[in-house]
Amino acid sequence: MIDATPLSPAAAEAAVATFAELGLPAPVVTALAAKGITVPSPIQSMAIGDALAGRNVLGRAQTGSGKTLAFGLPMLARLAELGDTPAAKRPRALVLVPTRELAFQVVDSLQTYAAPLRLSVRPAVGGTPFGRQADQLRRGVDVLVATPGRLGDHLRQGTCLLDDVCITALDEADQMADMGFLPEVREILGLTAPDGQRMLFSATLDREVQSLVRRFLPDHVQHSTGDSKAAVESMEHYILNVGRGQKDIVLSEIAARQGGRTIMFARTKLGCEGITDRLRAVGIHAESLHGGKAQNQRTRVLDRFKNGRTPVLVATDVAARGIHVDGIDLVVHVDPPADHKDYMHRAGRTARAGAAGTVVAIALPNQRRIIGRLTGQAGVKVTEVNVSPGSAELGAITGAQKPSGEPVREAPRRERPAGAPRREGGYRGQGGPRREGGPRRDGGFRREGAPRREGAPRREAAPRRDTGSTSGGGFRSRASHAAD
Numbered sequence: 001m002i003d004a005t006p007l008s009p010a011a012a013e014a015a016v017a018t019f020a021e022l023g024l025p026a027p028v029v030t031a032l033a034a035k036g037i038t039v040p041s042p043i044q045s046m047a048i049g050d051a052l053a054g055r056n057v058l059g060r061a062q063t064g065s066g067k068t069l070a071f072g073l074p075m076l077a078r079l080a081e082l083g084d085t086p087a088a089k090r091p092r093a094l095v096l097v098p099t100r101e102l103a104f105q106v107v108d109s110l111q112t113y114a115a116p117l118r119l120s121v122r123p124a125v126g127g128t129p130f131g132r133q134a135d136q137l138r139r140g141v142d143v144l145v146a147t148p149g150r151l152g153d154h155l156r157q158g159t160c161l162l163d164d165v166c167i168t169a170l171d172e173a174d175q176m177a178d179m180g181f182l183p184e185v186r187e188i189l190g191l192t193a194p195d196g197q198r199m200l201f202s203a204t205l206d207r208e209v210q211s212l213v214r215r216f217l218p219d220h221v222q223h224s225t226g227d228s229k230a231a232v233e234s235m236e237h238y239i240l241n242v243g244r245g246q247k248d249i250v251l252s253e254i255a256a257r258q259g260g261r262t263i264m265f266a267r268t269k270l271g272c273e274g275i276t277d278r279l280r281a282v283g284i285h286a287e288s289l290h291g292g293k294a295q296n297q298r299t300r301v302l303d304r305f306k307n308g309r310t311p312v313l314v315a316t317d318v319a320a321r322g323i324h325v326d327g328i329d330l331v332v333h334v335d336p337p338a339d340h341k342d343y344m345h346r347a348g349r350t351a352r353a354g355a356a357g358t359v360v361a362i363a364l365p366n367q368r369r370i371i372g373r374l375t376g377q378a379g380v381k382v383t384e385v386n387v388s389p390g391s392a393e394l395g396a397i398t399g400a401q402k403p404s405g406e407p408v409r410e411a412p413r414r415e416r417p418a419g420a421p422r423r424e425g426g427y428r429g430q431g432g433p434r435r436e437g438g439p440r441r442d443g444g445f446r447r448e449g450a451p452r453r454e455g456a457p458r459r460e461a462a463p464r465r466d467t468g469s470t471s472g473g474g475f476r477s478r479a480s481h482a483a484d
């Protein structure tokens, strides 16, 4: 392993090469310039050259650092240089991501640069019609951007085969580990060409991520950015102590602030819906984003938040993972996060790309200790303040003001009651409804024309918790265990 230690910020700035100098093809450089992207971000400066040279790359970088283009542009450039066309059902490159939203984001971002190279980039995620994805795969896809659950469905159905995949990128590997996806990820990586290029990006390199690296990127170049620290330093953290019975009013005053975008985190889908309803009842255009909504609703909600029509998004942790929305300047922990990692994931929705941001945790008297402990474990400097409805401190920290009190009149955007069974399109297989990426009981992934390998996918029937660890589900492969 070569550890490419980052340069000091001053040295890095002086040494910044242009995208053309990094070796990207002219049509990509032109398309970047058309988007106003002319100076490579630190992770791009560090990783693009190695990625273009076909090396395995381990990148430690956060969302907002420009990592999608750091792995995506070299991937496209190499595919264009190889000049092949994809065979039916056999993508030539694969990007694995933890969530549907991130998959769509990556597709959007890469399509801009794939088009001038005449390459195709397509998503394969749950909550969208399986048949259409299968059709696209049959017609040939250069870059498939997939969540592990839906890709597993395609592999089992034989609508996708990975033996032509010569470049694989794993995005937000730590979040995939946190969400319990690593058993599937191992299976999937095991089906790609063993001598192919692999790139893994993660904000942290925890033990589970390291086990992936050991197995699938034994030789790699590592690049880390200081971005995450800079982002953390541009955030201000507060614990807002509120009295019982005042929480809803305090929340509505925070949500009524003018200007920036606010994201509020609740633990459950029902919690999200309840908060959203209460905010709308006092005149705030809030919408909720959670896994109980159909994918098309989630996309629309996120679009409205991005384009500013909805100033307040109330989300669960899982739904908000990895999403990139510029201009979120306030994150509110309405319910305490499950642990310090979730605290940081939530907080990381603000203060992106060097912007400033404020993170507040609402603490009822019985929650103060737990929140204090979590912020301590997260290593952030936090200021604890007692606030009440209309208080000067609340206004100074969050910009809170009295909401209009006039209920939001248009029909609520919740098209299906929270907790109701999912009915959105797409193949569900034989195992009945399940969370994307959850365990299945039917057969393993199919490798056309290849005998089942020793250590090929095995099924475990145990159910997996919603955001739990890997221990309860997924596929077990002897090969992967031996290698860990």
Ligand code: AMP
Pocket: 036, 037, 038, 039, 040, 041, 044, 062, 063, 064, 065, 066, 067, 068, 069, 109, 324
């Ligand atoms: P990511 O970290 O991949 O989620 O990217 C975050 C955002 O930064 C995306 O909206 C990109 O379009 C944008 N971006 C990526 N690279 C650059 C760059 N070099 N200069 C300016 N913006 C960038």
